[in-house]
Amino acid sequence: MQNVLLEVKDLHVNFFLTEGTVRAVNGVSFEIERGKTLGVVGESGCGKSVTARAILNMVRPPGRILSGEINYYGYSDAPVNLIALDPEGSEIRRIRWGEIAMIFQEPMTSLSPVHTIGNQMTEAICLHLNMPKDEALRYSIELLERVGLPQPGRLLNHYRHELSGGMRQRVMIAMALSCKPKLLIADEPTTAVDVTTQAQVLNLMRDLQQEFGMAILYITHDLGVVAEMADKVVVMYLGEEVEGADVDTIYYNPAHPYTRALLRSIPRHDIRLDRLETIEGNVPDPTNIPKGCAFHPRCHYYVPAQCVHPPYQQIGDGHWVRCTRAHEIGQQSSQTEQVL
Amino acid sequence: MIQFIIRRSLIAIVMIAAISVVSFIIIQLPPGDYLTSYIADLSAMGERIPAEQISALRDAYGFDQPIHVQYLKWVGKALRGDFGQSLEWGVPVSMLIWDRLGLTVIVGLSSLLFVWAVAIPVGVFSATHQYSLLDYLFTFLGVLGLAIPNFLFALVLMWVGYSVFGQNVGGLFSPEYQNAPWSVEKVLDLLNHLLIPMIVIGTSWTAGLIRTMRANMLDEINQPYVEAARAKGLSERRVIWKYPVRVALNPFISTVGYALPQMVGGVLITAVVLNLPTVGPLLLRSLLSQDMYMAGAIVMLLSILTVIGTLISDILLAVLDPRIRLE
Numbered sequence: 001m002q003n004v005l006l007e008v009k010d011l012h013v014n015f016f017l018t019e020g021t022v023r024a025v026n027g028v029s030f031e032i033e034r035g036k037t038l039g040v041v042g043e044s045g046c047g048k049s050v051t052a053r054a055i056l057n058m059v060r061p062p063g064r065i066l067s068g069e070i071n072y073y074g075y076s077d078a079p080v081n082l083i084a085l086d087p088e089g090s091e092i093r094r095i096r097w098g099e100i101a102m103i104f105q106e107p108m109t110s111l112s113p114v115h116t117i118g119n120q121m122t123e124a125i126c127l128h129l130n131m132p133k134d135e136a137l138r139y140s141i142e143l144l145e146r147v148g149l150p151q152p153g154r155l156l157n158h159y160r161h162e163l164s165g166g167m168r169q170r171v172m173i174a175m176a177l178s179c180k181p182k183l184l185i186a187d188e189p190t191t192a193v194d195v196t197t198q199a200q201v202l203n204l205m206r207d208l209q210q211e212f213g214m215a216i217l218y219i220t221h222d223l224g225v226v227a228e229m230a231d232k233v234v235v236m237y238l239g240e241e242v243e244g245a246d247v248d249t250i251y252y253n254p255a256h257p258y259t260r261a262l263l264r265s266i267p268r269h270d271i272r273l274d275r276l277e278t279i280e281g282n283v284p285d286p287t288n289i290p291k292g293c294a295f296h297p298r299c300h301y302y303v304p305a306q307c308v309h310p311p312y313q314q315i316g317d318g319h320w321v322r323c324t325r326a327h328e329i330g331q332q333s334s335q336t337e338q339v340l
Numbered sequence: 341m342i343q344f345i346i347r348r349s350l351i352a353i354v355m356i357a358a359i360s361v362v363s364f365i366i367i368q369l370p371p372g373d374y375l376t377s378y379i380a381d382l383s384a385m386g387e388r389i390p391a392e393q394i395s396a397l398r399d400a401y402g403f404d405q406p407i408h409v410q411y412l413k414w415v416g417k418a419l420r421g422d423f424g425q426s427l428e429w430g431v432p433v434s435m436l437i438w439d440r441l442g443l444t445v446i447v448g449l450s451s452l453l454f455v456w457a458v459a460i461p462v463g464v465f466s467a468t469h470q471y472s473l474l475d476y477l478f479t480f481l482g483v484l485g486l487a488i489p490n491f492l493f494a495l496v497l498m499w500v501g502y503s504v505f506g507q508n509v510g511g512l513f514s515p516e517y518q519n520a521p522w523s524v525e526k527v528l529d530l531l532n533h534l535l536i537p538m539i540v541i542g543t544s545w546t547a548g549l550i551r552t553m554r555a556n557m558l559d560e561i562n563q564p565y566v567e568a569a570r571a572k573g574l575s576e577r578r579v580i581w582k583y584p585v586r587v588a589l590n591p592f593i594s595t596v597g598y599a600l601p602q603m604v605g606g607v608l609i610t611a612v613v614l615n616l617p618t619v620g621p622l623l624l625r626s627l628l629s630q631d632m633y634m635a636g637a638i639v640m641l642l643s644i645l646t647v648i649g650t651l652i653s654d655i656l657l658a659v660l661d662p663r664i665r666l667e
Binding site for chain 2: 095098101102109112
């Protein structure tokens with residue numbers, strides 16, 4: 001237990017929209033260990049970004065955290081339940097960025113259009129590290145240098161529209177590292193940048209993780225990226241975890257039909273296919289989640305009598321699956337079908 | 341940045357030249373001229389004017405010369421601050437106009453300040469508390485302010501000011517300061533009288549700007565950079581006022597440019613009801629009596645002030661928003 005940095009327990013977040021109530025996060029539980037990387041994978045709308053925001057206790061209306069616990073073990077032996085804190089209070093504000101920092105999907109829009117890079121960088125540094133302005137500026141230059149940006153001194157006076165996509169994400173990373181957080185939440189940080197830049201950003205994050213010793217919660221829809229980054233993986237579908245295991249198990253021995261379908265839909269260079277496989281059907285309307293197993297309308301293995309409310313159960317060492325037929329599927333696949 | 345200012349200033353000068361032509365044409369558009377209506381008035385009273393006297397008058401006013409010569413003469417003099425005689429008042433236009441123009445600017449700017457002081461905080465509140473009771477209340481009050489005719493509101497406020505606070509209402513000065521030289525007391529008296537026009541003129545304008553501010557804020561408030569600021573641990577107030585408000589303010593800066601034309605055209609009836617010594621009523625009167633030098637001077641000066649106002653707001657926008665400096 002002493003290795004656990006953050007523990008999410010039975011988290012429920014709802015969005016109250018005029019179209020109906022969306023159970024964006026529906027009973028999610030996972031743990032993040034110190035210095036390790038947890039990958040959270042899923043299609044858009046599966047609740048992974050909402051989970052990230054819940055950790056910082058910044059779910060905004062019409063969303064609301066209904067129940068659950070998010071225990072942070074970062075700065076004392078006694079856990080702090082982050083979602084029990086006042087979302088505008090001083091304690092959660094100290095934890096935000098100081099203990100848990102976050103980088104966002106769109107580096108373009110997550111920087112202010114009318115403030116300089118320097119202004120936005122020093123702001124957090126002055127706030128959390130109590131540095132005077134000039135010292136914060138010097139420190140910012142160091143950080144920008146560390147993430148491999150050229151001419152960091154000049155960069156401080158630039159605005160976001162004067163930087164390229166990769167530079168912006170580097171700036172965000174430098175900013176997120178400024179207060180040496182113990183946990184970095186990365187919400188699809190490479191979705192908006194091109195593939196070469198993506199590789200650079202991922203390498204940078206891995207190097208920095210070693211150097212700073214922080215844990216990373218890596219949110220993405222890209223299983224390929226997760227394979228490179230994560231130690232453990234949680235797969236989410238419609239606000240629920242459908243499978244969780246260490247990264248090798250997920251890739252070589254996936255048990256949930258959804259995980260298997262996701263893996264098959266990764267383009268590969270070693271197998272020639274005429275068409276890229278896709279998952280049949282669409283993500284259902286989130287205000288009207290299918291009864292029983294939420295994945296059943298898209299599932300090849302669906303048997304009406306068996307697939308009623310599958311529980312999230314352990315089927316191997318640290319391997320959790322929400323599927324009543326997981327054992328059968330596992331046997332089947334080893335005989336008939338090569339997944340990877 | 342300096343390049344931007346120089347380029348904008350040059351454009352402004354060209355603009356002013358073009359406006360001078362347009363205002364001159366507008367003055368010339370109505371059939372006849374001041375002399376024609378003067379003669380018509382005299383003949384209506386049964387007086388006969390000898391033909392040579394008429395042509396002498398025409399000569400003196402230059403009405404016989406081709407139109408472009410008349411224009412050049414008018415502009416040439418205007419550049420030296422001489423806008424000609426007011427045909428109606430019989431005194432130089434410049435004697436009548438500067439005081440009123442100054443007061444117009446004062447009333448305009450104070451209304452603008454009132455509008456900002458109300459619209460910005462209310463708009464921000466409405467956006468951050470969308471669909472709350474107070475949001476609906478402000479929306480209701482805003483629509484009410486927009487719907488009540490200004491002159492009616494002016495009359496009500498005058499009555500309240502007079503009967504409840506025993507104030508001397510109407511005009512911008514109490515009678516004892518009307519012609520007094522400027523002094524501290526006179527300024528205080530002016531500020532006292534400014535309150536009602538400021539509120540009357542500001543109300544309808546405020547309603548519109550609250551809506552603008554609210555809509556802009558709602559666009560900005562869910563932007564990722566706001567979320568990033570919140571994730572940094574800034575206090576909620578700091579998050580809101582430093583980031584989305586700053587971006588949503590742009591349309592307010594533009595209001596600097598049209599505060600003055602608004603003061604003259606938009607609130608003319610209010611100015612008449614409140615007996616404000618601004619240029620609006622003066623312009624109306626000079627247009628009715630075809631006092632062309634007076635009308636031309638007012639149109640010209642207002643346009644120049646508007647162009648300058650726009651220039652200032654453009655420069656302010658460029659200072660506030662780095663993206664604008666690019667183009």
